[in-house]
Amino acid sequence: MKIHTLRLILGDQLNARHSWFREKDAGVLYVMMELKQETDYVVHHRQKVLAFFAAMRAFGNALNTSGHQVNYIKLDDDTNEQSLTQNLQQLMKKYEVTTLECQQPDEYRLDHQLKSWAGANNIHLSWFDTEHFLTGRNSLKEYFPNSENYLMETFYRRVRKQYDILMDGGRPTGGRWNYDKENQKKVPASHDVELPLIFSNDVSDIDELLRSSEIKTMGQANAAQLIWPVNRKQSKQLLEHFCQFGLPDFGRYQDTMATENNVGKAHWSLYHSRLSFSLNTKMLHPLEVVNAAIDAWSKNKDTISLAQIEGFCRQIIGWREFVRGIYWAHMPDYKNLNALNHTRPLPEFYWTANTKMACLHYAVKQSLDYAYAHHIQRLMVTGNFALLASVSPDALDDWYLGIYIDAIEWVELPNTCGMSQYADGGLIATKPYIASANYMQKMGHYCKECYYDPKKKTGEKACPFNSLYWHFIERHKERFKDNHRMSMMYQVWNKKTEEEQQALMKQAETYLDNINEL
Numbered sequence: 001m002k003i004h005t006l007r008l009i010l011g012d013q014l015n016a017r018h019s020w021f022r023e024k025d026a027g028v029l030y031v032m033m034e035l036k037q038e039t040d041y042v043v044h045h046r047q048k049v050l051a052f053f054a055a056m057r058a059f060g061n062a063l064n065t066s067g068h069q070v071n072y073i074k075l076d077d078d079t080n081e082q083s084l085t086q087n088l089q090q091l092m093k094k095y096e097v098t099t100l101e102c103q104q105p106d107e108y109r110l111d112h113q114l115k116s117w118a119g120a121n122n123i124h125l126s127w128f129d130t131e132h133f134l135t136g137r138n139s140l141k142e143y144f145p146n147s148e149n150y151l152m153e154t155f156y157r158r159v160r161k162q163y164d165i166l167m168d169g170g171r172p173t174g175g176r177w178n179y180d181k182e183n184q185k186k187v188p189a190s191h192d193v194e195l196p197l198i199f200s201n202d203v204s205d206i207d208e209l210l211r212s213s214e215i216k217t218m219g220q221a222n223a224a225q226l227i228w229p230v231n232r233k234q235s236k237q238l239l240e241h242f243c244q245f246g247l248p249d250f251g252r253y254q255d256t257m258a259t260e261n262n263v264g265k266a267h268w269s270l271y272h273s274r275l276s277f278s279l280n281t282k283m284l285h286p287l288e289v290v291n292a293a294i295d296a297w298s299k300n301k302d303t304i305s306l307a308q309i310e311g312f313c314r315q316i317i318g319w320r321e322f323v324r325g326i327y328w329a330h331m332p333d334y335k336n337l338n339a340l341n342h343t344r345p346l347p348e349f350y351w352t353a354n355t356k357m358a359c360l361h362y363a364v365k366q367s368l369d370y371a372y373a374h375h376i377q378r379l380m381v382t383g384n385f386a387l388l389a390s391v392s393p394d395a396l397d398d399w400y401l402g403i404y405i406d407a408i409e410w411v412e413l414p415n416t417c418g419m420s421q422y423a424d425g426g427l428i429a430t431k432p433y434i435a436s437a438n439y440m441q442k443m444g445h446y447c448k449e450c451y452y453d454p455k456k457k458t459g460e461k462a463c464p465f466n467s468l469y470w471h472f473i474e475r476h477k478e479r480f481k482d483n484h485r486m487s488m489m490y491q492v493w494n495k496k497t498e499e500e501q502q503a504l505m506k507q508a509e510t511y512l513d514n515i516n517e518l
Helices: 046-065 084-095 108-121 139-143 152-163 204-212 232-249 260-266 276-280 286-299 306-330 358-370 375-388 393-403 409-420 437-443 464-475 487-495 498-513
Strands: 005-008 028-033 069-073 099-103 124-128
Touching: 005 084, 028 046, 028 084, 046 069, 046 204, 084 108, 108 124, 108 409, 139 152, 139 306, 152 306, 232 276, 232 286, 232 306, 286 306, 306 409, 358 375, 375 393, 375 409, 375 437, 375 464, 393 409, 437 464, 464 487, 464 498
Parallel strands: 005 028, 005 099, 028 069, 099 124
Antiparallel strands: none
């Protein structure tokens, strides 16, 4: 039968329940590609590339097995031009097809690439929704039609009402919308944490392909036992495991930072779901995840508190959807924002974990070992230090985008540019997320194993976070001195003697001048 329709499936569009697949048509050819265009735009973690290619291949094979026609272009295929649009041009010419059907890309660069190519070549693109997100690209304009002051809490409440999630009539279950204050506890020393569910996917063939194709990557990978889910079945197993073992203590310890010395081999995963890769590749649907968690809570209210389930749901239906709205409301300009004019190169230890600062050593090493770190390790350790050290947001953005298994630009960029680095000038965060060593001590166990003294602000072995914190306060005082959420810190700063202030500035500048030796 003659091919009459080409349908493009991108690497993060692995939605087996999409309406495209309800009917089989031998005249429809699904197209999937492994591209150097995608492996090379930043340096990716090796586990990330392995997991994406493995998940794509599994999805393509599943479509083929179920009776759909699939043209899967591997990285080393002779006909692979390593460009999304050049490969599409070849296929459309080969099959004499004039219309291409696409699901809307979630990344602006791919959206722009396809539209620019189609416009230049008089090609008709027929667009379809990915049928994954709960809100549309233009959700912020719809929810906040007369304002650009977007409050995530307002957004979150509207989504909860719209989808009737944790609602009793028109009111939130339990009478409160947010239980965040009941969470954010430090995991006790010698705490017994359930070992994470990991997989043993043999992707040695893909690893060899990356080697022979000279794909530059970072981090560690055991290609014979890739630990991440690469198909829907494994993703559902991971979801079930989280609901049983992670959810009871998820919210309570979601912000904590642990080491192997105090919680054992689960130190890197703790009670986090680690479902973000499955969600961001669309192997799982957000409502599917939320409903499974709510079902577990409803059956086990003696072990799972309302605070735990609410905190988890807020991350999925609130924050995740919200940052996507921010991304599409402000791209492409958002990517170039640098409100604080930070330009320092990323310190070398972000690539090696070779630093005497225990918190950064552990957070970076974990990232290199597992392609994963939880949100506080990203925000308050690697992100906090970069912000205090005036690192270029572009440099940090590329690092975050490459190193994490779940990093796709629509979700990574607002978290980096907005939440972490304040490069968007306060569009997302009402104040910079900065902290001294006191926060590290309060929320984790890293400081106990550190070369530096978290209580010292100046002098030998003084924790760099302490002086860098006050250096940031002074450096940006004109911008933040009238910020009501930072007024207390400026009051503390102004009460210090001139001698104390100068000592802190000198200490910080010494550290900044020797940043790669910290």
